[in-house]
Amino acid sequence: MLLGKLLLRNKNPSHTTTFTRRQITTMSLSKDHTKLLIPGPITLSTEVIAALGQQSVSHTCPSFTTSFKDTLKMLRQVYVAHEARGMPLVISGSGTLGFDLVGSNLINPAKDQILLLSTGFFSDEFHEAISTYYVDNSNQVTRLSAANAGDSIPLNKIESELQNKKYNLIVMTQVDTSTGVLLDIEKIAALVHKVSPDTLIAVDTVCSLGCENIQFDKWGLDICISASQKAIGAPPGLSLGMVSDRAILKSETDITSRNGSYYTSFKKWLPILEAFESGKPAYFATPPVQLIDSLRVALEQILQFSYKGQTGIEARVNKHKDTSDNFKTCITDKLGQQLVSKTLDNSAHGLTAIYVTNPPSVISYMQQHGYTITGGIHKDIKSKYVRVGHMGVSACDDSLNDISGCLSTLSDALQQQQQQQQQ
Amino acid sequence: MLLGKLLLRNKNPSHTTTFTRRQITTMSLSKDHTKLLIPGPITLSTEVIAALGQQSVSHTCPSFTTSFKDTLKMLRQVYVAHEARGMPLVISGSGTLGFDLVGSNLINPAKDQILLLSTGFFSDEFHEAISTYYVDNSNQVTRLSAANAGDSIPLNKIESELQNKKYNLIVMTQVDTSTGVLLDIEKIAALVHKVSPDTLIAVDTVCSLGCENIQFDKWGLDICISASQKAIGAPPGLSLGMVSDRAILKSETDITSRNGSYYTSFKKWLPILEAFESGKPAYFATPPVQLIDSLRVALEQILQFSYKGQTGIEARVNKHKDTSDNFKTCITDKLGQQLVSKTLDNSAHGLTAIYVTNPPSVISYMQQHGYTITGGIHKDIKSKYVRVGHMGVSACDDSLNDISGCLSTLSDALQQQQQQQQQ
Numbered sequence: 001m002l003l004g005k006l007l008l009r010n011k012n013p014s015h016t017t018t019f020t021r022r023q024i025t026t027m028s029l030s031k032d033h034t035k036l037l038i039p040g041p042i043t044l045s046t047e048v049i050a051a052l053g054q055q056s057v058s059h060t061c062p063s064f065t066t067s068f069k070d071t072l073k074m075l076r077q078v079y080v081a082h083e084a085r086g087m088p089l090v091i092s093g094s095g096t097l098g099f100d101l102v103g104s105n106l107i108n109p110a111k112d113q114i115l116l117l118s119t120g121f122f123s124d125e126f127h128e129a130i131s132t133y134y135v136d137n138s139n140q141v142t143r144l145s146a147a148n149a150g151d152s153i154p155l156n157k158i159e160s161e162l163q164n165k166k167y168n169l170i171v172m173t174q175v176d177t178s179t180g181v182l183l184d185i186e187k188i189a190a191l192v193h194k195v196s197p198d199t200l201i202a203v204d205t206v207c208s209l210g211c212e213n214i215q216f217d218k219w220g221l222d223i224c225i226s227a228s229q230k231a232i233g234a235p236p237g238l239s240l241g242m243v244s245d246r247a248i249l250k251s252e253t254d255i256t257s258r259n260g261s262y263y264t265s266f267k268k269w270l271p272i273l274e275a276f277e278s279g280k281p282a283y284f285a286t287p288p289v290q291l292i293d294s295l296r297v298a299l300e301q302i303l304q305f306s307y308k309g310q311t312g313i314e315a316r317v318n319k320h321k322d323t324s325d326n327f328k329t330c331i332t333d334k335l336g337q338q339l340v341s342k343t344l345d346n347s348a349h350g351l352t353a354i355y356v357t358n359p360p361s362v363i364s365y366m367q368q369h370g371y372t373i374t375g376g377i378h379k380d381i382k383s384k385y386v387r388v389g390h391m392g393v394s395a396c397d398d399s400l401n402d403i404s405g406c407l408s409t410l411s412d413a414l415q416q417q418q419q420q421q422q423q
Numbered sequence: 424m425l426l427g428k429l430l431l432r433n434k435n436p437s438h439t440t441t442f443t444r445r446q447i448t449t450m451s452l453s454k455d456h457t458k459l460l461i462p463g464p465i466t467l468s469t470e471v472i473a474a475l476g477q478q479s480v481s482h483t484c485p486s487f488t489t490s491f492k493d494t495l496k497m498l499r500q501v502y503v504a505h506e507a508r509g510m511p512l513v514i515s516g517s518g519t520l521g522f523d524l525v526g527s528n529l530i531n532p533a534k535d536q537i538l539l540l541s542t543g544f545f546s547d548e549f550h551e552a553i554s555t556y557y558v559d560n561s562n563q564v565t566r567l568s569a570a571n572a573g574d575s576i577p578l579n580k581i582e583s584e585l586q587n588k589k590y591n592l593i594v595m596t597q598v599d600t601s602t603g604v605l606l607d608i609e610k611i612a613a614l615v616h617k618v619s620p621d622t623l624i625a626v627d628t629v630c631s632l633g634c635e636n637i638q639f640d641k642w643g644l645d646i647c648i649s650a651s652q653k654a655i656g657a658p659p660g661l662s663l664g665m666v667s668d669r670a671i672l673k674s675e676t677d678i679t680s681r682n683g684s685y686y687t688s689f690k691k692w693l694p695i696l697e698a699f700e701s702g703k704p705a706y707f708a709t710p711p712v713q714l715i716d717s718l719r720v721a722l723e724q725i726l727q728f729s730y731k732g733q734t735g736i737e738a739r740v741n742k743h744k745d746t747s748d749n750f751k752t753c754i755t756d757k758l759g760q761q762l763v764s765k766t767l768d769n770s771a772h773g774l775t776a777i778y779v780t781n782p783p784s785v786i787s788y789m790q791q792h793g794y795t796i797t798g799g800i801h802k803d804i805k806s807k808y809v810r811v812g813h814m815g816v817s818a819c820d821d822s823l824n825d826i827s828g829c830l831s832t833l834s835d836a837l838q839q840q841q842q843q844q845q846q
């Protein structure tokens with residue numbers, strides 16, 4: 001040891017190497033700790049936080065390789081996808097990056113026709129994102145929008161469109177986080193397979209993976225994109241997804257022209273993800289080792305979750321449904337408020353969008369009483385509603401009293417508002 | 424509280440909601456803990472790990488907004504950039520994403536001519552990445568490569584090229600992590616400003632930010648891209664950078680055609696980063712709140728670092744230089760090994776690439792004795808050398824004995840190898 005120590009010792013001992021630790025606050029975020037009930041980021045379990053707060057390791061070491069392998073295999077299970085077909089996606093980035101995964105790998109800019117279903121702000125983002133990948137905006141995308149904020153899109157309208165033109169891709173948002181509208185992906189996918197079997201199916205599952213029914217294989221989906229910080233219950237920073245063999249084939253055979261987006265290229269990522277899933281390290285871009293290990297723990301907790309005699313993702317989805325239905329029924333029947341998404345069967349199970357008279361005052365009251373909720377973002381109604389997230393541990397662990405406490409505090413907030421209006 | 428509790432209680436008490444915690448290992452990565460001396464991810468300080476392992480908060484709450492503001496302001500300081508001109512970049516993603524930041528915002532695919540300096544694997548990646556953004560690969564990029572692995576690129580060759588053709592952009596890698604070659608960015612930038620003042624200057628500072636001299640403003644750089652997991656000393660998962668007003672103007676006025684890469688669009692990001700830097704939250708893509716707060720702590724530690732009477736980034740750079748020069752001198756003069764980068768003034772200060780007879784056996788010996796180093800990745804010589812990273816706390820806190828211990832263990836490894844060869 002002497003050799004190294006000798007050479008590396010400071011030559012001038014009066015100039016010492018020091019870290020000045022004053023002023024550095026290592027837990028600055030905790031200053032704002034209330035019950036976090038926005039539609040993502042959501043409250044993490046203690047175990048997920050523990051997995052996050054670890055020393056860095058090499059991105060090719062055995063422990064990380066195993067962690068990544070397990071993460072990918074479990075992500076398949078959460079998508080109810082075949083254990084060997086297609087490929088799960090775990091890429092450093094936010095959920096927004098997923099739009100580019102679809103745009104850069106599944107759209108031939110020279111010819112593809114796209115049908116996009118819009119149910120709110122995030123469908124519009126998806127539209128804007130993919131529009132950077134085709135040549136002629138007006139001709140290549142057909143947009144089918146919900147009649148009003150909070151509405152779904154009738155199946156017969158989708159059917160007419162599919163009969164009207166040959167589409168290469170249909171793009172939709174299972175839950176639009178801006179409105180809390182849930183699309184019936186199972187029925188839409190069945191319709192697409194019946195009417196236009198060659199059309200690839202892309203689904204934004206950012207606010208649905210982990211809390212809504214998704215049967216990737218059974219429904220014949222081609223690409224789902226998602227993010228780590230919603231119902232999956234991991235920290236923000238990972239773009240997630242699942243892609244079918246049919247979509248991979250399209251990306252390999254039909255996407256040949258330049259299209260930018262080196263970072264989202266399947267050609268680059270699929271061999272890497274395949275290697276890690278088979279237990280071998282590979283390199284394209286340095287994976288965020290701590291984020292991926294915390295995602296692993298979050299996925300394990302989903303797959304080990306028990307509820308009403310079921311275990312795993314089915315139990316988790318059912319628990320979210322019960323929590324959500326109870327919450328929404330209470331909001332409408334007991335508190336007398338209207339939901340943006342109008343009916344229960346049209347509604348997401350990970351969040352509730354609620355019309356209130358004065359959103360800022362409700363949000364502020366909730367914050368003062370320990371609950372972080374958020375405002376509206378749909379362009380037509382943004383000043384008229386609030387959004388409450390109920391995902392992950394907040395929705396699944398009743399002993400935390402997150403949702404019950406939120407409900408009673410929301411009841412107080414609305415009561416106070418009513419009293420102020422009467423004065 | 425009663426109302427909510429009542430409604431959310433399980434209807435059937437025999438079906439309880441439980442998290443099965445058996446089998447979940449929350450600290451799986453720690454199984455592989457040795458001294459991590461690869462060129463990223465690097466060993467984190469205790470304070471950075473503490474900032475990482477925090478509960479999620481809203482991405483628009485005051486504590487996160489303040490943390491992000493401080494992070495952006497400090498990133499300017501680490502780049503020695505003007506406090507009001509240009510914009511620092513902190514985006515969820517890996518360092519590789521930075522190539523798309525350059526490609527999608529600063530290359531007009533219809534006409535731009537690009538000069539690319541290649542000093543190894545990562546310069547080649549940069550080349551491949553931006554090649555997806557221009558129309559005619561062969562005509563639009565001129566590549567000037569180092570004669571051999573480990574060589575730099577002579578200034579007179581760069582000068583000839585700049586005189587030969589009008590380039591819109593020059594692209595270079597300050598430290599190519601594959602070879603440990605350091606380019607003299609100050610001199611190259613001065614040459615560009617003299618010979619071809621309209622040429623924008625893009626620099627990959629992934630393996631140099633935090634450990635090499637970078638004077639963003641003084642040298643007149645236009646875009647630097649980097650990553651969180653190297654000399655900055657934060658966990659992997661953040662794409663970092665700094666962009667000049669001149670480059671922003673180019674992106675606003677000259678990049679009008681479709682080019683994919685919605686996620687890396689300056690048009691989307693700059694208003695968001697500007698808002699956060701002025702203390703106001705804004706939304707484009709959910710920021711990774713824990714990663715950004717851990718980056719904040721890492722940047723604070725850099726700016727508070729003292730060495731030889733200096734404080735801040737200058738002290739940090741000087742300490743890395745001394746650690747590196749000592750390490751390299753010891754490798755060549757005491758251990759008799761040859762460096763890939765040949766001479767000290769041609770060499771990076773955050774890593775050392777060392778020719779050895781049998782890289783796998785050296786790496787394995789080091790691993791068995793508690794040090795993680797890594798192999799070569801330059802296509803011409805990959806089976807002939809190893810790479811040792813010395814960045815962040817490992818290079819700056821001598822009391823850890825990371826570098827001295829590595830040196831003496833490396834000495835043992837080479838001695839053992841020599842003995843085996845003699846037998």
